[in-house]
Amino acid sequence: MADHIIDPVGPVLQSGEVARAVADAVVIDNEGRRVDIRDRGSYVRVEVEGGECVLRRSTIAEQLGRPFKMSELELNMPSFVGRIETGTDVFRFYHTFEQTPGAGHEEALS
């Protein structure tokens, strides 16, 4: 797994129509940030670099070509990377980096 993006966050989705629409929506809603879409067979990792991924209901609906409720995302989302904020129109995945200096966790993961 070469060339990982830095500090990825975002949803892990069950492969299928919604996963494809969400992946496209993530690219649109997070313009200017690198998005990595990793197909793992039965699931897809959609990851945005830099510790923040915004996902809008309207963008998913546009990509699907039908109305979409944010709560429907749960049907297809068995996991996600980062913390989550769940609004009616926007979901946000993020990291906060509340790290105290010198606590020893800044070393790279092996």
Next chain:
Amino acid sequence: MALLERSQWYDIARSTEWTPRYVTQDELFPPELSGGEGLPDDIWASYDEPYKISYREYVDIQRQKDAGAYSVKAALERSDLYNKADPGWISILKEHYAAVALVEYGASFQESRFIRWSKAPGMRNMATFGMLDEIRHGQIQLFFPHEYVNKDRQFEWSHAAMWSDNWVALGARHFFDDVMMTRDALSTSIFANFSFETGFTNLQFIGLSGDAANAGDFTFSKLIQSIQSDEARHAQLGTPLLQMLIENGQKEEAQKKIDIAFWRSYRLFTILSGIPMDYYVPLEVREASFKEFMEEWIVTQFMRSLEDLGLSKPWYWDIFIRDISEHHHGQQLGTYSWRPTLWWDPAAGVSPEERDWLEEKYPGWNDTFGKVWDVMIDNFVHGRTEKTVPGTLPVICNVSQLPIVGTPSQTLRDISLVHEGRRYHFASEVDKWIFEDDPERYRHHKNLVDRFLGGDIQPADLGGALEYMGLGRVGPGGDDAHGFAWLDSYRKQLATTG
């Protein structure tokens, strides 16, 4: 009728706090049941659950989840997976359902205790959905294996295993009693929701779903991802609690809870996920190795979430990193050798092609674990099958309750201590640390060998032990999943060289 947006009424709806007048706070929320000692009283109302859902949304979404899983099952029931799938795959189903279904029901009690004893109103609210989630997981994972019971009596263990004293059930039950059933609400949420659910359940419920789809078992693939979509939501219960502890000078306590739960979860998953992923899943459909799934879900994803909270890797990180290439291989040798004591038929998973795969994923495998298999294979092909089942009892860890294993001639050593006159054995330094941290919690439990040597198992022989563990009584025990057909290539080798 126009409906208000959830965010416009949510704060009012979840605010169920009141000031008790007839009892004290400690009577309403006894510290031993609620936890959170030392945290300021006004902190609980500030608990803000990250993953919000309304009851209306919940019912709508859960109905769709069930409809999805049940309709896939109904559509594929006639495809005769049981007879078409590789027997190794069927063994995974047997192991999974028996180890998981009743535990999910137990998890609904865990969530119920949050509803009653958690001091945070937001948590009580979200745990209500968590409780309903876990009832669903218990029911659906009892219903799905039921279609196989009339084809194969080992599927009866799906419902029965957790009520039995089978050694695998003893290990699983000890673990879940420790992390899920016997601690205060706050600690339980950190042990079970944060460490176990946001970490390890992904391994089995998402990792294995790819292998399932590749093996043609779309029913199981759909089922476990559907279950995990509930987990992703209610697993978030623990995160605000961790923040509260950290912000109120209890970071060390938070870290210790995670360190204990993480190790115990990991060791259990070497049996639940590690063995199936690297030995039972048919070679041609394997998505990734156990180690690779561990690296994806635990070493990278879970550790990042830990670090984001300002917490550290567990103190035993180096031991853990070595262990993920090692421990489950030892457990595979052990469980396969002791196959009559299992409720499923283990696959050996060591044909020449499978050994090439193991060597590629775990360099050095052939020179260590492979050597033990060489001896076993030699016994098989020379008709000395009786020598392939051990005549003595394994040593069992007094924390994990699982056999003590290691890399042959490298890391297998006895770690033990004497506490109040009784000797306890441990499968690692970490298990010993967990025991020493709270001996009162662990000292009374007797593992299977303790029971055997203490005279609880009669007659004190293999037959008595099998009977005690329910083998042949609760349901049939195990034998080679493929009827030893994998030995054919070794027999041919022997014929050409000999």
